[in-house]
Every structure is written in structure tokens, then in C-alpha cells.
Amino acid sequence: MSSQPPIPEPPILSVKSLSVALPVGADRPFAIHDISLDLRPAEILCIVGESGSGKSILSSTLMGALPRGLSIHSGGLTLGDIDLTAQSEGAWRTIRGRRVAMIPQEPMAALNPSAKVGRQIEEVFAIHGDLTPKARRAEALRLIQEMHLPDPERIAASYPHQLSGGQCQRICIAMALALKPDVLIADEPTTALDVTSQAQVLKLICELRDVHRQAVLFITHDLGVVADIADRIAVMEKGSLVEVGTADEILKRPTQPYTKALIAAVPSFEPKLRAPVPNTKPGHCLEVEGLAKTYGRTRALKPANLTVERATTLAVVGESGSGKSTLARLLVRLIEPSDGAALVNGHDLARLRGTALRQARRRIQMIFQDPFGSLNPRRSVGATVARAAELAGCTRQEAQARAKALLERVGLSATAYARRPAAFSGGQRQRVGIARALAMRPDVLIADESVSALDVSVQAQVLNLLRELQLELGLTIVFITHDLRVAAQISDRVAVMRSGEIVELADTASVILNPQHAYTRALIAAAPGRGAI
Amino acid sequence: MKHFRRPTVLIGGGIVGFWVLVALFAPYLAPFDPLKSLTPLAPPGTPAPGGGTFWLGADLLGRDILSRVIYGARPVVALSTLATLTAYAVGVSAGLLAGYYGRWIDTGLSFLANVILSFPVLVLYIVVIVALGPSPLNVVIAVTFASAPAVFRIVRTIAADLKQRDFIAAAVIQGESAWRILFIEILPNATGPLTVDFCLRLGYTTIVIGALGFLGLGLPPPAPDWGGMVNEGRALAFAFPHLVIFPCLAISSLVLGLSLLADGLNEARDAQSRGS
Numbered sequence: 007m008s009s010q011p012p013i014p015e016p017p018i019l020s021v022k023s024l025s026v027a028l029p030v031g032a033d034r035p036f037a038i039h040d041i042s043l044d045l046r047p048a049e050i051l052c053i054v055g056e057s058g059s060g061k062s063i064l065s066s067t068l069m070g071a072l073p074r075g076l077s078i079h080s081g082g083l084t085l086g087d088i089d090l091t092a093q094s095e096g097a098w099r100t101i102r103g104r105r106v107a108m109i110p111q112e113p114m115a116a117l118n119p120s121a122k123v124g125r126q127i128e129e130v131f132a133i134h135g136d137l138t139p140k141a142r143r144a145e146a147l148r149l150i151q152e153m154h155l156p157d158p159e160r161i162a163a164s165y166p167h168q169l170s171g172g173q174c175q176r177i178c179i180a181m182a183l184a185l186k187p188d189v190l191i192a193d194e195p196t197t198a199l200d201v202t203s204q205a206q207v208l209k210l211i212c213e214l215r216d217v218h219r220q221a222v223l224f225i226t227h228d229l230g231v232v233a234d235i236a237d238r239i240a241v242m243e244k245g246s247l248v249e250v251g252t253a254d255e256i257l258k259r260p261t262q263p264y265t266k267a268l269i270a271a272v273p274s275f276e277p278k279l280r281a282p283v284p285n286t287k288p289g290h291c292l293e294v295e296g297l298a299k300t301y302g303r304t305r306a307l308k309p310a311n312l313t314v315e316r317a318t319t320l321a322v323v324g325e326s327g328s329g330k331s332t333l334a335r336l337l338v339r340l341i342e343p344s345d346g347a348a349l350v351n352g353h354d355l356a357r358l359r360g361t362a363l364r365q366a367r368r369r370i371q372m373i374f375q376d377p378f379g380s381l382n383p384r385r386s387v388g389a390t391v392a393r394a395a396e397l398a399g400c401t402r403q404e405a406q407a408r409a410k411a412l413l414e415r416v417g418l419s420a421t422a423y424a425r426r427p428a429a430f431s432g433g434q435r436q437r438v439g440i441a442r443a444l445a446m447r448p449d450v451l452i453a454d455e456s457v458s459a460l461d462v463s464v465q466a467q468v469l470n471l472l473r474e475l476q477l478e479l480g481l482t483i484v485f486i487t488h489d490l491r492v493a494a495q496i497s498d499r500v501a502v503m504r505s506g507e508i509v510e511l512a513d514t515a516s517v518i519l520n521p522q523h524a525y526t527r528a529l530i531a532a533a534p535g536r537g538a539i
Numbered sequence: 540m541k542h543f544r545r546p547t548v549l550i551g552g553g554i555v556g557f558w559v560l561v562a563l564f565a566p567y568l569a570p571f572d573p574l575k576s577l578t579p580l581a582p583p584g585t586p587a588p589g590g591g592t593f594w595l596g597a598d599l600l601g602r603d604i605l606s607r608v609i610y611g612a613r614p615v616v617a618l619s620t621l622a623t624l625t626a627y628a629v630g631v632s633a634g635l636l637a638g639y640y641g642r643w644i645d646t647g648l649s650f651l652a653n654v655i656l657s658f659p660v661l662v663l664y665i666v667v668i669v670a671l672g673p674s675p676l677n678v679v680i681a682v683t684f685a686s687a688p689a690v691f692r693i694v695r696t697i698a699a700d701l702k703q704r705d706f707i708a709a710a711v712i713q714g715e716s717a718w719r720i721l722f723i724e725i726l727p728n729a730t731g732p733l734t735v736d737f738c739l740r741l742g743y744t745t746i747v748i749g750a751l752g753f754l755g756l757g758l759p760p761p762a763p764d765w766g767g768m769v770n771e772g773r774a775l776a777f778a779f780p781h782l783v784i785f786p787c788l789a790i791s792s793l794v795l796g797l798s799l800l801a802d803g804l805n806e807a808r809d810a811q812s813r814g815s
Contacts, residue, residue: 338712364714372712380705384727397713439709446713 017044018221019068019106019189024081026063026072037063037076038245045189048219050211052232052253054268055242056461057432061225064242065193068223069108070098086188103134107182109192113174117166123177124150124162130184149180153210171326172203176210183214190214193225200325200488205532208235227461229272230491230535233257241265271462273469273491275533277515280498283317283477291316291482292337292370292450296346297356299332306332308507309346314450314499317476319483321497321514323490323529329506334454334486338372339363351449368398371443375455377435381427387438388413388423394445405445412441416471433464440471444479454486469496490533494518502526547803551738554796558789562612569606570594573763576601583781596781599771604781607763608789614758615765615793618675619744622682623737626744629683630690631733635721637691638698649695652688660685664747668756675758678751682744693736697729735805742797749790765790 021043028037038060045051055061066072067083070093083090085105093101110116118126127146131137137145150158153176166174175195182190192211196204212235214220226232232239232253239256241248241264249262260266292314299307307329314320324330335341337348339355347354350369358366374380381390388409395405413422416437418430427435436456443451453472457465473496475481487493493500493514500517502510502525510523521527561568570591571577577587581597595604633652637645655663667681701707702725710720751757752766765786772782 340708340711364716367712367714370712372709374705374709376705380709382706382724382728393715394713397715442709442713 015046017046018086019043019045019223020082020084021064022082022084024064024067024083025079026060026067026076027079029075034245036079036245038067038242040081041242041247043240043247043250045221045223047221048215049237050215050222050224050235052236052239053223053225053242054227054229054232054239056227056268056463058244059242060245061242062193063245065108065191065223065225068106068189068191069102070095100134103130103187104185105187106189106191107185107187109175109179109182109190109195111194112198113171113178113195114166114198116178117174119166122163122165123169123174127162127177127181127184130181134185145184146180149184150177152183153177153180154206170203171199172206175199175203175207179207179210179214183220188221190220190222191225192222194227195224196231197226197228201490201529201532201534202325204231204534208534211235228534229257229269229462230533233535241268267463271466272535273466273489273495275491275494275518277494277518278496280319283480286317286480289316290314291351292320292484293349294337294346295349297333297336297343297348298345299336299341300344305506307336310508312501312508312511314482314484316482317480318498319476319485319496321485321487321493321500322503323487323493323500324503325488325529327505328503330486330503331454332506333503334372334452334484337450337452337484338370339367368446369448370450370452371446371448372452372454373436373439373443373456375459377432377439377459378427380439381435381442383427386424386426387418387430387435387441388425391438391441391445394442398446408445409441412445413438415444415475416441417467431464433460433468436460436464436468437471440468440475444475448481450482450484452484452486455488456485457492458487458489465492472496490518490529502529543804543807545803545807547799548807549803551796551799551801551803554792555800558612558793558796559616561609562616565609565613569603569609571603571606573602573606573610575603577603580775580779580782582779595785596779598768598782599775604768604785607768608765608785611763611765611768611786611789612793614675614762615745615748615790618678618748619682619741622679622748623686623741623744625679625683626686626740627690627733627737630687631694631726633687634691634694635698635725638695638700639702639717639721639725641699645695645699648691652691655685655688660747661750664751665754665756668751673751673756673759678748678757681751682747685747686740686744690733690736690740693732694729697732698725701725701728731808735801735808738797738801738804742794742801745790745794745797 021041024041025039026037028035041064043051053061053064063076067078070090078091117123124146127149128142131142131145147158147162150161155161155173155176161169161173169177196207199207208231211222215222224235236253238250238252240250241256241262243264248264249256249260256265257269260269290313294310294312296309296311297307298309310333312320322330322333336343343356346356348356353366353369355366355370381387391412392405392409395408396402400408410420410423414420418434418437430438457468460468469492472483476483485493485496497514499512500514501508502517502523504525510517510521510526517526518530521530571587578585578593578597579599579601581593583594583596585593585596587593593603595608597603598607633648637648663685664681667684668677671677671680707720707724710724748757749766752764753770755770757766758764768786769783772779776783
């Protein structure tokens with residue numbers, strides 16, 4: 007975090023009372039309304055906001071790529087000496103890449119899967135520049151080296167699928183920087199990455215600012231990331247600017263209630279002391295013995311052993327490919343285990359078949375990651391929840407009554423019953439998913455990254471709801487997450503996974519405060535915004 | 540609903556609706572008995588011997604062409620609908636099974652479908668009809684046999700895609716039975732593309748039934764049948780064009796109506812999914 011330069015330089019990008027109109031009939035008249043911002047050289051300006059705040063519309067306006075149907079309504083937008091509001095599509099083609107460039111959210115999707123990444127960087131020069139092929143190649147290699155990628159020759163000759171997500175993102179950054187743009191727009195550039203690669207990409211972006219005096223507009227929903235890299239912060243809500251200021255001002259002394267709420271919703275790293283759930287029979291609710299999954303020679307999950315006490319929460323933490331989702335899917339037996347057993351209150355789900363299996367499934371239910379894919383779009387949410395209750399043995403009337411009660415319990419209104427998933431927001435859908443799981447009166451609830459697709463404020467609400475339900479119903483919860491902060495807040499114990507193996511399993515407080523395994527320590531060190539929030 | 544109020548849907552639906560009504564009320568609409576010989580080869584507009592007019596003329600045996608076209612709508616509408624429905628029943632079931640279960644079920648069913656699809660369709664129809672003999676039931680069997688593989692392919696692709704979604708996983712975890720997952724969870728999500736294909740395939744089947752009639756493999760004579768009428772008039776078509784023009788127009792208009800309807804439904808579905 008660098009402090010404000012003593013003499014403010016003239017801004018390189020200046021946004022003045024910019025408004026972008028939404029089509030008639032949308033839920034609000036403007037996608038962004040009356041936004042004023044300045045971006046100076048060698049500065050990282052973070053735009054923070056939840057989904058629907060208009061932050062992505064702002065970035066597409068700056069790239070001259072507003073979605074069809076949207077147009078600039080009023081206001082000014084100047085980049086150096088040019089007025090961006092009055093450029094033809096042809097003129098934009100010379101501005102994009104040379105003056106403003108963008109780092110995409112999903113690097114894997116942004117790269118052409120059938121071309122070597124070196125070629126893809128060279129192509130930027132081929133389109134915009136007049137370099138000879140040889141110079142283009144040298145330039146591409148130099149950029150790859152600058153991105154701190156090991157062995158540039160080998161990387162340049164690789165296809166995107168041969169690289170990791172973090173490496174792909176650094177290739178995308180190299181492409182964005184190829185023509186030395188005045189402004190770099192990064193739209194959620196690390197959201198799709200693991201924490202350790204995220205930390206590397208953030209470090210790289212900071213270096214661009216410090217070494218190359220690059221001006222960066224960094225759009226994110228993650229306040230932890232913001233705390234790590236921002237010089238100044240702009241907070242957006244529902245298309246309007248709530249607050250702009252230096253990183254210290256916004257994070258330490260926010261003045262607006264929305265900013266305060268946003269900061270308060272970020273889960274803290276301090277492990278929360280959790281009182282045991284009263285009136286529970288002691289004993290293990292879930293016992294996993296040597297559970298393993300292999301695909302051919304690949305060992306997705308090495309024999310895992312763990313137990314979860316009744317009415318407690320176990321967080322399973324790991325990066326992508328660590329086997330945590332495989333573990334979750336084995337526990338609910340969505341996939342067949344290669345070996346081992348998973349006992350729910352003494353019933354081994356891994357060995358049942360046919361009808362016996364279908365009946366035993368009730369005991370262990372799951373809440374999914376993607377709130378959009380986990381509900382049948384053609385069915386009302388009430389019917390979805392009621393069907394779960396019916397499968398748990400209710401008559402139709404009982405099932406409907408239970409569904410209504412549950413939907414109300416998870417905080418949805420009585421009118422929700424007859425509506426289809428499309429009528430709900432992500433957070434609301436996740437509540438429906440919880441209601442559906444609870445309708446079966448399960449002993450164990452598996453939550454597979456169930457809050458990672460949600461905004462922080464909604465995330466906090468859903469986590470609180472899960473805790474309330476645990477206290478109320480004595481639920482045993484296995485919470486799969488990549489986010490150590492969330493794990494610190496909601497779990498009694500934490501299992502850290504890496505390459506299909508549980509490397510550390512202990513009480514939450516001891517894992518966070520006194521990690522034993524080197525990998526756990528690396529994960530904690532890589533988590534963004536430590537100490538700042 | 541507003542998306543379905545577009546000209547293609549309305550015109551297509553209108554034409555199809557017209558022929559369905561004609562088929563339903565044929566006995567009330569036809570001016571003459573379609574099997575009765577009156578004035579052979581009477582040109583359109585000729586007055587009929589017992590009063591009335593041959594508006595579209597009479598055929599070689601002196602039967603009123605208008606009445607035969609009206610009655611001819613019955614087997615075409617009924618058979619093409621029935622045959623398409625059975626093709627759907629077979630294709631959808633097999634497609635759901637193959638798409639959802641994958642593995643050897645998919646391999647086996649896909650292989651079978653590809654083998655059938657590799658034959659020229661008309662050859663396939665002729666082989667089936669010749670083997671089983673011409674009758675309405677066998678026409679249905681032939682169409683089902685030849686059309687089901689195409690339906691199978693569509694449904695298989697949709698099912699294979701949908702089974703990856705979490706709501707299917709949720710149904711499995713809840714202990715939902717396999718047939719409920721196939722028909723209650725997956726199938727309703729495929730209705731959009733299937734409705735469009737259904738209309739197109741109805742039109743296609745209509746052509747096929749016409750072609751079979753023309754080849755003398757449709758309904759046994761003397762029952763009125765558009766394809767059969769064209770065949771009977773073929774030899775005299777240059778001297779007496781009215782013998783073939785009107786049944787041809789009937790076939791084309793019904794197929795055109797079905798195609799328009801399919802197009803319109805497709806556009807409507809796109810507009811709906813764009814949410815504009």
C-alpha cells in the first residue's frame with residue numbers, strides 16, 4: 007500500500023458525472039448514475055461493489071463496449087487528451103489496446119484454446135503495430151519474462167490448457183500491456199484464481215504500478231484484495247458512487263453506512279469462539295474411514311479418515327484440485343467410492359444399493375455452489391422443496407405445509423412458494439437450496455462452496471442462517487470452502503486438503519493461529535487483506 | 540405470451556388450424572361423396588349432374604376433387620400426427636436413457652440410431668412398407684422407425700448436458716427414482732427445442748405420407764389420399780392439370796403452415812430467452 011503522492015499529478019483518466027441509461031422497463035433508469043472519478047498515473051483505483059452495483063458497466067463504458075441497448079446518457083469521459091464519449095467504432099479500435107486495455111475475469115476463457123500463448127501475444131503486435139515478425143517474437147518473450155513466468159521459451163510454446171489459471175492470467179496481463187496502454191482495467195482479475203495464484207497476480211499488478219507507473223482501474227467485490235493493493239477506493243452501490251477516498255480513509259474511517267456494512271460483512275480471520283450446541287447427544291455423526299477415489303491411475307482422493315461430532319461444523323479447506331469437492335460428492339455418494347466407508351449415524355452409505363440407498367440418502371443432504379444451476383428452472387421453488395419433503399416420507403399436504411414453513415424459516419416471503427427460480431436473486435436461491443436440503447430432515451448437511459458465488463453481505467446472511475439452523479436443529483455440517491476466512495468464522499474444526507490428501511485436521515483456532523503444516527501456513531500467508539480488515 | 544403473437548406464428552398456426560378443422564368437419568364441408576363417380580375429368584367450375592358445382596373439377600373416375608381433397612385431409616392430419624407422436628415417444632425415451640446414463644447404453648443406442656440414419660429415408664420407408672404391407676398402422680410404424688433416431692439425437696444431447704447440472708445432483712441425493720429424474724426433472728427442460736422440432740417433423744411426415752401415397756404405398760384405394768390423388772392424375776397431368784394441382788397445393792400449404800409455425804415458435808423462444 008503506497009501513500010498518496012505529495013503533489014497530485016493531473017489525472018490520466020477522468021470521469022465526470024457519467025450516467026449510462028438502461029432500456030425502458032428495467033428495474034432502474036440508469037445502470038450507472040452521476041459517477042465522477044479520476045485516475046492518476048502510478049495509481050491503483052479500486053472500484054468495489056456487490057453484484058448489480060454497475061461496476062462492470064463502468065468498465066465496459068471505459069472500453070467503449072457497452073452491451074446492446076445501453077448508451078451514455080450524459081456526462082464526460084476523457085482519457086488524456088481525447089474525449090471517449092464521442093468516438094466512432096473505428097476510432098475505438100485504435101484506442102482499445104493502445105490507450106486502454108483490459109484484463110479479463112476468466113483467463114482460461116479469454117485465451118484461444120487452439121493457439122500457443124506466445125502466438126497470441128504476438129498477434130496483438132500484428133494487429134496494432136508495425137513490428138517485424140522477429141521483433142514481435144522477441145517482444146512477446148520479453149513480456150512473458152516481465153510477468154515473472156518461469157522459462158519464457160517453454161511458456162510461449164504452450165497452449166492455454168497446459169498452463170495453470172494463474173499463469174494464463176499473467177499471459178492475459180502481458181497481452182493487455184503489450185502496447186503500453188495508459189490505463190489498465192482489471193475486471194475481477196483474480197476471482198477465478200486460487201488464493202496462492204491470486205497473491206502472485208496481485209503482487210504483479212502492484213509491481214506494474216511501482217515500476218512502470220501504470221494506472222490501474224481494479225474492479226472487484228473482494229475487500230480483502232482491495233486492502234492489499236488499493237491506493238484509492240471508490241465504493242459503488244446500485245449504480246451510484248457511495249464514497250471515494252484513499253485506501254486508509256475508506257477502510258479505516260468509512261463515513262457512509264453502506265461502506266461500513268460492506269466492511270463489517272467481510273469475515274474476519276480471528277477464529278470465532280463457538281459455544282457447543284446445547285442438548286446434543288455426544289458422539290460422532292459422521293465417520294469417514296479410508297474413503298478414496300481413483301480415476302484410472304489418478305488418485306482424486308487418497309484414503310481419508312475423519313470424524314465429525316454431532317452438531318458441529320467441519321470446514322474442509324483447499325484450492326482447486328485439492329480433492330475437497332470429490333470428498334463432498336463421495337460423502338453424498340454422487341460418485342462411487344473406490345474404497346472405504348462413510349458412516350452417517352452408523353449407517354454406511356457407501357455400501358448400500360438400489361432402494362435401500364435411495365431411502366438412506368435422506369440422512370445426508372447437500373447445498374450446492376451454483377445458485378443458478380441447483381434449482382430446476384421449470385419448477386416452482388415451493389414444489390421443489392415440497393417434493394423433497396415428500397421423498398422424506400410426508401404426505402402431499404404435510405409436504406406442502408413443511409415447504410411453506412421452511413421457505414419462511416429461511417427468510418423468504420409467503421408468496422415465494424409458487425414462483426420459479428428465475429424470480430429470485432442468487433442469495434434467495436441459495437436459501438431455497440437450504441430449505442430443500444432441510445425438508446428431508448437430514449442428520450448431516452454438506453455445503454459445497456455454498457456461499458462463494460454470493461456477495462459478502464448476502465454471504466454473511468446465509469452463514470448466519472446456517473448457524474441458527476444448526477443451533478435449532480442440532481445439524482452436523484461439513485462446509486467445503488476455498489476461503490480460510492469463512493472457515494475461521496463458521497467451523498469448530500478445519501481440515502486442510504492438498505492434492506487429494508488431508509494435510510492438517512485440527513480445531514479451527516489452532517489451524518488458523520498455529521498452523522502445523524507448511525501448506526496451511528502458505529495458504530494463510532496468501533489470503534488477501536490480512537490484518538487490514 | 541406476447542412473444543408468440545408474431546406473424547409467422549399466427550399465419551402458420553392459422554393454416555395448420557384450417558386443415559385440422561377441415562379434417563375434423565370433412566363430412567359437413569364436402570359438397571359430394573368423395574367416392575361417387577359423376578362426370579369424369581370435368582374441369583373446375585363445371586355444374587354437377589345432380590345440382591351443385593365441381594369447384595375444383597372431377598377426376599378420371601368422375602369423383603369431385605374438392606370433396607376428395609377435404610376428405611384427404613383426414614388421413615394426412617391423423618397419420619402424420621400419430622406417426623410423429625410415436626416417433627417422439629420412442630426417440631425421447633431412448634434419448635433420455637442414452638443421455639442420462641451414458642456408457643454402454645449410449646454407445647449401443649447411438650450406434651443403432653446412426654445405422655438407421657445412414658439409410659436414405661425413402662428407401663427405409665419402402666422397405667418397411669413392402670415388408671409389412673400398406674396400411675395406416677404400417678405407415679405409422681415406418682415413420683416412427685425412420686424419424687425416432689433424429690429425435691433421439693436431440694434429446695440425448697439435451698439430457699447429457701442437463702445431467703451435469705446441480706439440480707439433477709440434488710434429485711439424486713434426495714433419492715429420486717431414475718424415471719422421475721428423466722421425465723419430471725430433465726424432460727420439461729427440453730420442451731422448447733422439442734416443440735420446434737415437433738412442428739418441423741410434422742411437416743416432414745406430411746411430405747413423407749404424401750410421397751408414400753404417390754408411390755402407391757400409402758392408404759389402399761379408393762380412400763382419398765393427397766399423394767394417391769397426385770399419382771392417379773400423373774399420367775394426364777399435362778392435359779388436365781387440375782387433377783394434380785389441387786392435392787399438391789393441399790400438401791404444400793399444410794407443410795408451409797407447419798414450417799412457419801416452427802420458425803415462429805423458434806423466434807418466439809429466442810425472444811423469450813433474451814427476455815426482451
